[in-house]
Amino acid sequence: MLIASVVAAARDVLSPPLRRVLWRSLALTVALLALVWAGLTRLIGLFLDGHPLSADYPIVDGIASFLAGAGIFVGLAYLLPPVSAVVAGYFLDDVAEAVETRHYPADRPGRALPLGQALLYGLRFAGLSLLVNLIALLLFFIPGPNVIVFFAANAYLFGREYFELAAGRFRPQEEVARLRASHRLTVLAGGAVLAALVLVPVVNLLIPIFGAAMMVHLHKGLAARRLAAGDGPERIDAGSRPF
Numbered sequence: 001m002l003i004a005s006v007v008a009a010a011r012d013v014l015s016p017p018l019r020r021v022l023w024r025s026l027a028l029t030v031a032l033l034a035l036v037w038a039g040l041t042r043l044i045g046l047f048l049d050g051h052p053l054s055a056d057y058p059i060v061d062g063i064a065s066f067l068a069g070a071g072i073f074v075g076l077a078y079l080l081p082p083v084s085a086v087v088a089g090y091f092l093d094d095v096a097e098a099v100e101t102r103h104y105p106a107d108r109p110g111r112a113l114p115l116g117q118a119l120l121y122g123l124r125f126a127g128l129s130l131l132v133n134l135i136a137l138l139l140f141f142i143p144g145p146n147v148i149v150f151f152a153a154n155a156y157l158f159g160r161e162y163f164e165l166a167a168g169r170f171r172p173q174e175e176v177a178r179l180r181a182s183h184r185l186t187v188l189a190g191g192a193v194l195a196a197l198v199l200v201p202v203v204n205l206l207i208p209i210f211g212a213a214m215m216v217h218l219h220k221g222l223a224a225r226r227l228a229a230g231d232g233p234e235r236i237d238a239g240s241r242p243f
Contacts, residue, residue: 001221002189008103009214013206017098021091022209028087037072044068090119092165095212104220110169124161151195158211159191166215170223183222190218 012018093112100110135150160180167176180187194211198204 001225002186002193002218005190005214005217005221006193008217009099009210012099012102012213013210015098015102017102018095018209018213021094021098022206025087025091025208026205029083032087033083037069040072041069044072092208092212093169095209096166096169096216099213099216100220103217107220108170112169151192154195154198155188155192157191158194158207159187159189162194162211162215163187163190163219165212166219170219179219179222179226186218186222190214 013022096110097112100107135154163180164176167179171179193214194207197207197210
């Protein structure tokens with residue numbers, strides 16, 4: 001079931017609806033980071049212009065401005081995945097809806113999260129992605145068993161977050177938690193796939209969209225299995241959500 005979900009999600013990422021979400025989120029991300037880079041570079045330029053050495057040694061001022069701008073660019077490039085995650089988080093309901101419509105047209109559609117909760121989800125995704133990237137950076141300097149801890153912890157975090165997104169469109173928080181606990185190894189394995197993608201440059205930008213699509217397929221598969229086992233059909237509840 002997991003392999004089928006991964007393959008289906010990989011195909012979905014290349015589909016027109018999800019490509020539009022990807023390009024929108026990347027465009028907004030790059031625009032936001034470009035504004036931050038321009039603002040910080042300008043502030044540093046103003047600081048250097050007011051420094052006493054600038055008048056006496058203009059070449060030093062030019063070199064310092066260039067190095068500062070390059071350093072800020074590298075730092076912001078490293079923040080591209082987490083910033084992309086928070087921007088893409090606003091579109092994850094669109095991703096889930098597109099996957100549900102394309103693959104499960106006969107099923108009852110899920111319920112989109114309210115705007116406020118969608119914003120909270122985006123912030124949560126950003127915090128999680130930033131944490132993962134910082135840990136990944138530290139692993140370059142602390143080799144050994146920490147790699148195992150990194151994958152185990154983040155497989156759990158990614159699996160929980162994205163599964164709750166997919167299942168939370170149909171179920172209340174308590175039922176989502178029970179379903180995840182009943183299939184914890186499957187959800188953990190799905191999270192491990194996403195955790196492995198974190199360290200792949202460029203590909204890690206696809207994690208929010210790919211993860212949402214994969215967990216939609218996984219949740220649908222688990223829901224079908226429960227229905228076949230006589231546990232009852234999936235349902236949409238207007239109550240609490242997994243936050």
